[in-house]
Amino acid sequence: MVAATAPSEEDLPPDVIEPVVIGPTWRRGPDGRFVLPEFSLGWHVLSWTAEYLQHSAGTPWRYTPEQARFTLWYYAVSPETNRFLYRDAVFQRLKGHGKDPLAATYAAVEFVGPCRPSGRVAGPNDPSGVPEGQPLGQPHPEPWVMLAAVTQSQTRNTMMVFPGLFSPRAIEEYSIDLGKEVIYAHKGRARIEAVTSSPRALEGSRASWSLINEPHHWLATNGGHEMAAVIERNATKSADGSARTLAITNAYEPGENSVAERTREAWEDAQAGRAVDTGLLYDSLEAPPGAKLTAAWAPKVIEAVRGDATWLDIDRIVASILDVRNPPSRSRRFWYNQIVAAEDAWCAPYEWDACARPDLTLSDGDEVVLFLDCSKSDDATGLVACRMADGHVSTLGVWQRPPQVDVWNVPREDVDGVVDNAFNRFRVLAFFADPGTGEDQVDGSRYWDRFIDAWAERYGARLLVHATTTGTRRHAVEWDMGGDRRRQEEFTHAVERAEVDILERQLTHDGHKIMRTHVRNARRRTNAFGITIGKEHRASPRKIDLAVCMIGARMLRRLVINSSKYGKRPRARGKGRVIVLG
Known part of the structure; x- marks a missing residue:
């Protein structure tokens, strides 16, 4: 007999637990x-x-x-x-x-x-x-x-x-x-x-x-x-x-x-x-993302994921799950059939999946912020929107090298078109773009400088918060993390905040499959300011760029909310109508 304290109402499982079904069998x-x-x-x-x-x-x-x-x-x-x-x-x-x-x-x-x-x-x-x-x-x-x-x-x-x-x-x-x-x-x-x-x-x-x-x-x-x-x-x-x-x-x-x-x-x-x-x-057949390893949850979860293997002794399995000698990660793998996180993973896949709300979609006229993480060829380039009203995260675009292609550059014109479409559809209150380090083979400038400058000229007057407001290179859009300790500190704090939001289910996202992969690939890395994210190693083909965009977009939303201009901003009147001050 396994002794257990009575669960609170918040810890009680639903009457019926629906497993995650992959493949056609179920x-x-x-x-x-x-x-x-x-x-x-x-x-x-x-x-x-x-x-x-x-x-x-x-x-x-x-x-x-x-x-x-x-x-x-x-x-x-x-x-x-x-x-x-x-x-x-x-x-x-x-x-x-x-x-x-x-x-x-x-x-x-x-x-x-x-x-x-x-x-x-x-x-x-x-x-x-x-x-x-x-x-x-x-x-x-x-x-x-x-x-x-x-x-x-x-x-x-x-x-x-x-x-x-x-x-x-x-x-x-x-x-x-x-x-x-x-x-x-x-x-x-x-x-x-x-x-x-x-x-x-x-x-x-x-x-x-x-x-x-x-x-x-x-x-x-x-x-x-x-x-x-x-x-x-x-x-x-x-x-x-x-x-x-x-x-x-x-x-x-x-x-x-x-x-x-x-x-x-x-x-x-x-x-x-x-x-x-x-x-x-x-x-x-896997346990749902929010399944807990408790005496209240485990019997129903096992019943859901065992399928027709009715010969499995649920009570015996529950006792193993509750045995403190067995690591929770092992119980999730063996008995919940869940793929847990690597030891240095930033976020467990099932934690991220629990925040998915594909039913929440962005509508024309929504107030959003945009974060673009730029690359030339090796890493991915991603554009993510975060809605101001509820912090919901949506992937607007991702560009990465196709399989079996050796020579490839991110198509900047395609990215430019998606950015234009975002400004046409939504009320964009802020737009940060990290330019990366790649060079333009024509003039030797950074690969993204020309486009980032054009976006600042085209849309800068609309933005409530500008990316760079001090120093010699003030810019409405460019937000370069490379070599800037202040921005590295700011992003590190955003990483820590995003992790808490995920664990406490205070973040929702659209369930984009590539973003899920990038979040899963992100590894915990320590710097002078705390815990940030990085690839498993510098040459790893496992991308994390959409995870960077997601964290950056959530960070940018908080910057806008805390800005003095946010409460004074012009409001849209009528569905989809956008007021822009010239």
């Missing part, structure tokens, strides 16, 4: 029913596994509804091309969900089952049990199923499933020879093999299907990065082009740069439009 349509793929070989997989596989007790294999839906999506096929919709997949769930047995059934299907589209479809009352019109499968002609991990203990969990998984009928019909590290069928023509060897030894293998087991443990230091790269190359050059992978994982430890972390970031980049979608199916 997605519902407007009618409330689960969304299923139009055309899937998964129907044949469901039928075959029920006939040839079994649970340890000897009963015919049955997937949970959650597993069945994921199976249908993983084996979804394009009716036009007769090829799989997804090249690879990640199945991320909390610890104990049953990921290894699920993966073992797919390995069995890829080993001797109907794992490739045959080009035929099921007819009425088809003897295969497949619904009419759905694709029928056929075995791979030369199946080589590879169960890959960086340690033997990882592959052992999956290999131990097979002796009890294949039914006596399957063993006899397919001539299956159950070995400890290699399983053969069809007199050696088909095999399942557990591999933990050097990546070089895997180079050139012709695996028809690969399981990437626990990629949150696959690091550069243990050969995990190179092993993942070799598996991807081998799958790409497969003879029929249909070799695929499945990764099963818990939530990874941020900052380790594991294969799981790299894969999740690649998927998020594709979702945000920063990278091409190459056919990765990512499926995860």
